[in-house]
Amino acid sequence: MNSIPNILSIAGSDPSGGAGIQADLKSIAACGGYGMSVITALTAQNTHGVRAVHVPPAAFLVEQLAAVAADVRIDAIKIGMLGSAPNIDAVAAFLREPRPGPRPAVVLDPVMIATSGDRLLSADADAALRRLLPLADVITPNIPELAVLCDAHPAVDWATAIDQARSVAAAHGVLVLAKGGHLEGGDCPDALVDADGVLLQLTGSRIATGNTHGTGCSLSSALATLHARSGDWAEALRSAKAWLTGSISAADELAVGTGHGPVNHFAWLWAGNRLPGRRQTTAAWWERISAIREAIDRLAFIRQLSSGELDRADFEDYLGQDALYLRTYAQALSRASELAPTVAEQRFWAASASECLEDELLLHRGRLGDEVPEPSGTTTAYLNHLLASGTGYAVLAAALLPCFWIYQDVGVRLAAANHPGHPYADWLSTYASEQFDASTARAIEIVDDLLAKADEELARGMWTAFEASGVHELRFFAQTRADALIPGEAVADSR
Incomplete structure (x- = not known):
């Protein structure tokens, strides 16, 4: 692999730049990758919320995927909002296709629940997404999405979140990144979990800011990029969490909209730091x-x-x-x-x-x-x-x-x-x-x-x-x- 990995984001767009494809591309670049994008859905949104969503035909999604794969080596794939059952099935078929060279690692952010708490997927799309899960290496649900995936009530404490993550990992044969951002309290833990338990747990303090739009998108795409560079999920998570913490800490330096603003993706680099994840051992x-x-x-x-x-x-x-x-x-x-x-x-x-x-x-x-x-x-x-x-x-x-x-x-x-x-x-x-x-x-x-x-x-x-x-x-x-x-x-x- 070249020193700069090629990372493909398959997700929806956010014209205000805080989440979706736009956040993915910023995160990939900030973490040392070359970002590519295949768009699954177009949204009309700003820092106050989503006004409308347009999902192009799945056939066009297939054409985008085929065009990229025919020409560019793909070192890792981040999957975000897919929008419909046909889109999900198209991505699943793409992941199953045999290709020369190493299989790219896949990070799936299962976008299922809106900030408002509303379900974003229809029943058939929800079923299709569950069929997609075993094709990923790591999935990164938030607390409400984790609950949906294991058919339970949302966790109200960290121990329950870990138990739910273990359940999902065992059911689908994947690693699960349990995230504590939606829990109450001053701590924001994250843990990489498999069917046997916690592989790595990282702690952090909650940062006092309202500008956290797109953190899920940003963390998952950073994780995919940093794993493509290091080959180690634990090391990738350590670096991704450190980078995202810096990006959230500097979010208030931006002046983007009057609502729930984005994180500051390039703050780490603008402060003169080396690329996250550069540390070798x-x-x-x-x-x-x-x-x-x-x-x-x-x-x-x-x-x-x-x-x-x-x-x-x-x-x-x-x-x-x-x-x-x-x-x-x-x-x-x-x-x-x-x-x-x-x-x-x-x-x-x-x-x-x-x-x-x-x-x-x-x-x-x-x-x-x-x-x-x-x-x-x-x-x-x-x-x-x-x-x-x-x-x-x-x-x-x-x-x-x-x-x-x-x-x-x-x-x-x-x-x-x-x-x-x-x-x-x-x-x-x-x-x-x-x-x-x-x-x-x-x-x-x-x-x-x-x-x-x-x-x-x-x-x-x-x-x-x-x-x-x-x-x-x-x-x-x-x-x-x-x-x-x-x-x-x-x-x-x-x-």
């Missing part, structure tokens, strides 16, 4: 290199080292290259200590460099003596990558992290395979170290902090360095004679 990076980690586990070298079947010559080849690697790796750790902005981080990297030389090289020398081979091309390439990353602290720290994390991850399984009489027992025992576990956790924490403060360009450079180190780790393990897998092929297989 090393946990997400770790998942992104899962194929590389799985390829490492499949290597004959790793499997034979674990079982004790590894040929002694192959083991010594590995030790020789590892000894060469560790010497220059210690230099890279020392460079990180020089660049680190805090004393605590300086001490961490310096201690890691010292441990690398004093502990691990002693074990190598005990097995190899003074016979250290020439560095292989694979070893040299890895070391050159680490040294080249040393021009900036954040990128270097990201490049060093897989050296901790992958070694620890592989080591957990190797240490578990150790037993008395194992031919490499002393070597495998080095993998089971609480001190190294703590060091790995500290390295993760440092890089996460750096990532949270990084702008988009720096974050991209950090990820590139992290991923490259993961690839080099795979190639390093794959270079011995124990493995028939050529390093280049191993990397290709991991992608």
Whole structure:
């Protein structure tokens, strides 16, 4: 996917700009997406209410959907007001159509109840909407709509709202975003709920403003956009709620109409903030290199080292290259200590460099003596990558992290395979170290902090360095004679 996802909104229009398609497009743009719109209904409305609604023929809705899908990649879909049973059935048919590429995530805001409390859908449209629900990934009903979907009275407390959300999630196999905005009290909680219960709950204080028109539309389209960028519903909800809170807080800065005004969709950006949802985490990076980690586990070298079947010559080849690697790796750790902005981080990297030389090289020398081979091309390439990353602290720290994390991850399984009489027992025992576990956790924490403060360009450079180190780790393990897998092929297989 490109860095800017394409988000399709299928909804009705609001000529005053506060809700519907207009709010969706603003929300999508504010959250870092490219917005597209297929209009299901035309309304005549302003900040005081809706005066008239015109629903074009469903056949024209089908033409709009077909035109967009034939030309533009769709990364996520937000569905709002559909207006009629034929429109709902047309959208359902569109969602069922097979298409090349990944299936776009679908967020459905079931527009069923007007602010006045009036039902907006006829009985046949209500039934059609219920058939549409299982085709969504997340639905975002307000309190009255949630009650309609589970055939109950509207919740008057948060616990009841959660129970109703669980009921709807179980009935339709979807995630439900329970929203507390319609409840009484000073809190406005939101929770992502599945059939088993709450996956994520976020709290927030109610903001004293009458300008909240279109908040449901805005939140659902922001959620779709931010999920398209992160791939994680919980992270998308965190970012969407933070963005919407800022938009509501700044709503009174606008002067739109004399009634129930809109939220300030671009306040977050106009205040000089980065796009919501830009924050990445090393946990997400770790998942992104899962194929590389799985390829490492499949290597004959790793499997034979674990079982004790590894040929002694192959083991010594590995030790020789590892000894060469560790010497220059210690230099890279020392460079990180020089660049680190805090004393605590300086001490961490310096201690890691010292441990690398004093502990691990002693074990190598005990097995190899003074016979250290020439560095292989694979070893040299890895070391050159680490040294080249040393021009900036954040990128270097990201490049060093897989050296901790992958070694620890592989080591957990190797240490578990150790037993008395194992031919490499002393070597495998080095993998089971609480001190190294703590060091790995500290390295993760440092890089996460750096990532949270990084702008988009720096974050991209950090990820590139992290991923490259993961690839080099795979190639390093794959270079011995124990493995028939050529390093280049191993990397290709991991992608």
